[in-house]
Amino acid sequence: xxxxxxxEMVIGLEVHAQVTTKSxxxxxxxxxxxxxxxxQANEIDLGMPGMLPVLNAGAVDAxxxxxxxxxAKINPSSVFARKNYYYPDLPKGYQISQFDQPIVLGGKxxxxxxxxxxxxxxxxxxxxxxxxxxxxxxxSGNVSYVDLNRAxxxxxxxxxxxxxxxxxxxxxxxxxxxxxxxxLEICDGDMEKGNLRCDANVSVRKIGTNVLNTRCEIKxxxxxxxxxxxxxHEAERQVSIWESGGTVDQETRLWDPDLQETRTLRSKxxxxxxxxxxxxxxxPVNLDPLRIEKIKATMPELPDTLKARFMADYGLTAYDASxxxxxxxxxxxxxxxxxxxxEPKMAANWMTVELCAGxxxxxxxxxxxxxxxxxxxxxxxxxxxxxISGKIAKQVFAIMLENAEKGTTQTPAEIVEAQGLAxxxxxxELRAICVKALAANxxxxxxxxxxxxxxxxxxxxFVMKExxxxxxxxxxxxxxxELIAQA
Amino acid sequence: MSELLQLTATQALxxxxxxxxxxxxxxxxxLARIEARKHINAYITLNPEGARAAAKAADAAIAAGNIxxxxxxxxxxxxxxxxxxxxxxxxxxxxxxxxxxxxxxVTQKLWDAGAVNLGKLNMDEFAMGGxxxxxxxxxxxxPWNDTLVPGGSSSGSxxxxxxxxxxxxxxxxxxGSIRQPAAFTGLVGIKPTYGRCSRxxxxxxxxxxxxxxxxxxxTEDAALLMEIISGHDPxxxxxxxxxxPAWRESLGKLNLKGLRIGLPKEYFIDGLDPKIRTLIEAxxxxxxxxxxxxxxxxxxxxxxxxxxxxxVAPAEAASNLARYDGIRYGVRKEGKNLVETYLKSRxxxxxxxxxxxxxxxxxxLSSGYYDAFYTKAMQIRTLISRDFDKAFEEVDVIFAPTxxxxxxxxxxxxxxxxxMYLGDVFTIPTSLAGLPGMSVNVGTIEENGTRLxxxxxxxxxxxxxxxxxxxxxAWEQMAGLTQPPFxx
Numbered sequence: 020x021x022x023x024x025x026x027e028m029v030i031g032l033e034v035h036a037q038v039t040t041k042s043x044x045x046x047x048x049x050x051x052x053x054x055x056x057x058x059q060a061n062e063i064d065l066g067m068p069g070m071l072p073v074l075n076a077g078a079v080d081a082x083x084x085x086x087x088x089x090x091a092k093i094n095p096s097s098v099f100a101r102k103n104y105y106y107p108d109l110p111k112g113y114q115i116s117q118f119d120q121p122i123v124l125g126g127k128x129x130x131x132x133x134x135x136x137x138x139x140x141x142x143x144x145x146x147x148x149x150x151x152x153x154x155x156x157x158x159s160g161n162v163s164y165v166d167l168n169r170a171x172x173x174x175x176x177x178x179x180x181x182x183x184x185x186x187x188x189x190x191x192x193x194x195x196x197x198x199x200x201x202x203l204e205i206c207d208g209d210m211e212k213g214n215l216r217c218d219a220n221v222s223v224r225k226i227g228t229n230v231l232n233t234r235c236e237i238k239x240x241x242x243x244x245x246x247x248x249x250x251x252h253e254a255e256r257q258v259s260i261w262e263s264g265g266t267v268d269q270e271t272r273l274w275d276p277d278l279q280e281t282r283t284l285r286s287k288x289x290x291x292x293x294x295x296x297x298x299x300x301x302x303p304v305n306l307d308p309l310r311i312e313k314i315k316a317t318m319p320e321l322p323d324t325l326k327a328r329f330m331a332d333y334g335l336t337a338y339d340a341s342x343x344x345x346x347x348x349x350x351x352x353x354x355x356x357x358x359x360x361x362e363p364k365m366a367a368n369w370m371t372v373e374l375c376a377g378x379x380x381x382x383x384x385x386x387x388x389x390x391x392x393x394x395x396x397x398x399x400x401x402x403x404x405x406x407i408s409g410k411i412a413k414q415v416f417a418i419m420l421e422n423a424e425k426g427t428t429q430t431p432a433e434i435v436e437a438q439g440l441a442x443x444x445x446x447x448e449l450r451a452i453c454v455k456a457l458a459a460n461x462x463x464x465x466x467x468x469x470x471x472x473x474x475x476x477x478x479x480x481f482v483m484k485e486x487x488x489x490x491x492x493x494x495x496x497x498x499x500x501e502l503i504a505q506a
Numbered sequence: 507m508s509e510l511l512q513l514t515a516t517q518a519l520x521x522x523x524x525x526x527x528x529x530x531x532x533x534x535x536x537l538a539r540i541e542a543r544k545h546i547n548a549y550i551t552l553n554p555e556g557a558r559a560a561a562k563a564a565d566a567a568i569a570a571g572n573i574x575x576x577x578x579x580x581x582x583x584x585x586x587x588x589x590x591x592x593x594x595x596x597x598x599x600x601x602x603x604x605x606x607x608x609x610x611x612v613t614q615k616l617w618d619a620g621a622v623n624l625g626k627l628n629m630d631e632f633a634m635g636g637x638x639x640x641x642x643x644x645x646x647x648x649p650w651n652d653t654l655v656p657g658g659s660s661s662g663s664x665x666x667x668x669x670x671x672x673x674x675x676x677x678x679x680x681x682g683s684i685r686q687p688a689a690f691t692g693l694v695g696i697k698p699t700y701g702r703c704s705r706x707x708x709x710x711x712x713x714x715x716x717x718x719x720x721x722x723x724x725t726e727d728a729a730l731l732m733e734i735i736s737g738h739d740p741x742x743x744x745x746x747x748x749x750x751p752a753w754r755e756s757l758g759k760l761n762l763k764g765l766r767i768g769l770p771k772e773y774f775i776d777g778l779d780p781k782i783r784t785l786i787e788a789x790x791x792x793x794x795x796x797x798x799x800x801x802x803x804x805x806x807x808x809x810x811x812x813x814x815x816x817x818v819a820p821a822e823a824a825s826n827l828a829r830y831d832g833i834r835y836g837v838r839k840e841g842k843n844l845v846e847t848y849l850k851s852r853x854x855x856x857x858x859x860x861x862x863x864x865x866x867x868x869x870x871l872s873s874g875y876y877d878a879f880y881t882k883a884m885q886i887r888t889l890i891s892r893d894f895d896k897a898f899e900e901v902d903v904i905f906a907p908t909x910x911x912x913x914x915x916x917x918x919x920x921x922x923x924x925x926m927y928l929g930d931v932f933t934i935p936t937s938l939a940g941l942p943g944m945s946v947n948v949g950t951i952e953e954n955g956t957r958l959x960x961x962x963x964x965x966x967x968x969x970x971x972x973x974x975x976x977x978x979x980a981w982e983q984m985a986g987l988t989q990p991p992f993x994x
Contacts (some may be wrong), residue, residue: 067588067835068588068596068606068710068829069587069610069707069709070608072743105831107831107844112825112828163844165833239980270555292872292873294825294872294876295876299713299822300744368774
């Protein structure tokens with residue numbers, strides 16, 4: 020998507036990612052999704068008098084992990100600050116966040132685009148607590164409801180530099196960030212549940228200029244598609260304002276996916292004065308370098324590194340390598356297949372084609388795949404060792420899927436054994452069948468000799484039919500060619 | 507009966523644990539005394555049934571030989587310590603209907619040690635004030651003369667202990683709220699080092715300054731109670747893991763010979779009542795006579811302390827009090843919409859002084875003013891801490907007046923907030939530096955025909971409550987333990 024009149028977009032994203040800790044950032048209340056309203060809010064979350072926050076160390080560790088993963092500076096001493104404003108779903112009248120001393124400074128994320136990859140620099144990442152939820156439209160007249168289950172849930176706010184120039188780049192950034200967060204197992208990345216959401220800062224300028232024009236912030240975008248659409252529409256709106264001689268006002272806007280437009284939420288004049296100051300209930304977060312080293316030692320191999328390794332070591336295409344490293348579960352599954360003896364390229368194909376189709380059919384995700392990586396790896400190993408052909412393997416795979424449905428388990432080798440599917444590599448036996456195949460089709464033999472190579476398939480088909488598909492195809496080919504040459 | 511009331515806490519516990527008297531007898535005696543002396547207005551909420559039940563349980567425990575350090579001792583609790591199932595108002599009409607479902611760490615420690623809760627004590631609303639007059643439940647009165655204030659903000663604590671309506675009371679001190687009322691009522695009041703006691707369950711005024719402490723009729727009682735309520739609490743990140751010394755055992759073990767006492771020149775200024783100055787100097791000379799070394803010292807940034815304090819404390823208070831919006835608890839005044847509900851609830855719920863501080867605090871924190879006010883105030887705070895650090899390289903303890911005047915009449919300063927603020931001038935620096943401070947009675951002066959007590963403030967180095975308790979105890983040994991007059 021591009022802009023008319025030679026304009027380009029300047030896009031920066033602020034992403035809120037819910038940290039997957041079991042308890043809240045400053046209290047022991049559960050963070051589980053979907054509980055009855057206000058059943059996961061204790062006296063601390065409710066902002067009762069005299070209640071004090073205690074920092075969840077797990078959330079800090081998550082922040083350190085992300086910082087390490089994006090090659091950022093981990094602040095040895097960060098400070099929690101109070102952001103003061105009134106709202107019924109903000110029980111204390113302030114949000115505990117980080118202001119001028121966040122836990123993570125700088126860093127970068129490489130995004131994958133069709134045209135190649137680009138580096139987007141990160142400004143900062145800080146930890147903060149979420150607010151609760153206000154529900155205004157329950158159909159009961161002039162009453163609003165507040166659910167504080169979410170109040171105090173830990174968030175990471177990841178702020179990018181305004182370095183993206185297209186909605187596609189913004190989308191790729193979101194995807195990459197989501198992959199990273201899921202790899203690190205610090206956020207489940209579920210945008211539908213609001214566990215990952217995005218505010219987009221958008222301005223436009225003439226290509227070739229370096230000015231930063233007035234920007235608008237679009238709040239609470241909860242899918243990658245919305246992020247991309249909202250940015251495009253907002254940028255177009257701004258272009259038409261500049262082109263008609265007007266000026267863009269700095270404001271906060273909302274994306275309406277039904278009307279496909281952004282609209283004003285509040286103008287700059289209505290902006291809050293948050294009166295930030297260091298939260299006196301919490302000590303500065305002083306990070307022991309040992310703690311950071313310890314976390315570094317437990318870091319998983321990151322998607323970019325894995326992708327490069329998959330391409331270099333296993334000869335995978337960039338496309339397959341990207342796909343297999345887009346989720347940690349994919350990469351884990353793939354590597355587990357290799358461990359049980361599968362040939363890497365064949366494993367990649369089986370995973371992206373057969374397994375993918377099988378999962379689609381059963382409506383399952385890889386996390387709860389009916390077929391384990393070990394079993395699929397064994398199946399592929401049977402192909403490479405010549406026990407079965409690729410074609411038979413598909414039959415075995417179908418049986419494995421059926422078994423899983425019935426709840427019975429058989430190893431691929433057991434299935435091959437039980438069904439008598441083992442490949443026939445008995446040269447004498449196959450030679451006899453090949454002789455039969457040629458004898459049954461003297462015309463075709465003549466045509467083949469006359470240069471019609473395609474007709475060779477009919478001989479193979481005959482052999483396969485005779486052997487119920489179990490003939491070793493390579494051996495059968497070799498024997499047929501020998502026999503034709505002798506004839 | 508009155509003899510029982512006039513025991514110190516330590517004496518009462520000795521009698522209780524020797525089974526010479528029952529906790530129920532002591533509890534009933536206090537409940538009767540409170541009833542008879544209602545005009546002192548020391549309590550906001552009484553806990554007669556709870557107290558009787560606790561007293562009976564204590565008597566049963568004593569009979570069974572299961573004796574904890576405070577088993578059976580009737581106490582009063584400042585009404586900013588949240589008490590499970592007992593109304594906690596912080597003297598604010600906003601919290602008139604607030605009954606916590608949790609117990610503050612400090613009070614839980616007292617109940618675990620066997621103490622009996624007589625009720626919740628009057629105070630300045632949200633601990634903002636130095637006279638007790640800013641209470642939503644009317645001012646507590648000074649038992650020495652009931653036309654005078656008992657000091658504040660722990661006004662009810664001081665009034666109740668001085669009027670023998672409990673053996674001792676908890677207090678909280680943000681800028682002098684334990685030490686000044688103790689001085690105004692002739693009692694012992696101690697505010698420990700910041701971080702010594704858990705703030706969990708204490709209604710917050712200014713979080714970086716608030717500390718729990720006690721008001722008692724003897725230093726021995728103060729040491730006993732401080733040992734119980736101190737200590738690290740995982741629920742308060744600012745509470746310290748420092749070990750709690752055996753303060754009571756340390757009393758009487760200080761050698762006054764060679765003890766270095768510092769007299770900061772900035773505390774002996776024009777605004778100080780000359781009669782108070784005379785008493786403090788006389789006490790100092792007595793210590794000198796015992797072999798102590800008196801040193802003139804300087805705490806050069808003292809004069810900036812009130813200004814810094816009246817930025818930092820209101821800033822934190824403005825934020826701490828934002829939770830009182832009438833949405834989840836407290837008294838809600840319905841408006842036509844959300845903003846009007848906020849406005850009405852907060853306008854009607856808070857008293858004038860609280861509103862004044864919220865406005866000052868929000869102003870100081872607002873964009874464009876933050877650096878000029880808050881940042882500057884925090885810098886002054888650091889300088890004041892350094893003044894003390896330097897001083898404690900030369901001296902073991904600092905002597906100063908607790909307050910520039912003795913107790914003043916109710917109403918005398920209520921229309922002059924600045925005059926009221928300056929009453930804290932000697933207690934604020936200690937609070938800003940987070941150091942332990944204590945007030946002990948150093949005699950009385952004659953003021954308009956009334957004999958009024960005067961407090962000597964003892965300031966120790968960080969975590970050195972031991973030295974101020976020892977010096978206060980030594981003073982009681984030298985001068986004799988004085989007690990407030992018992993008004994029949």
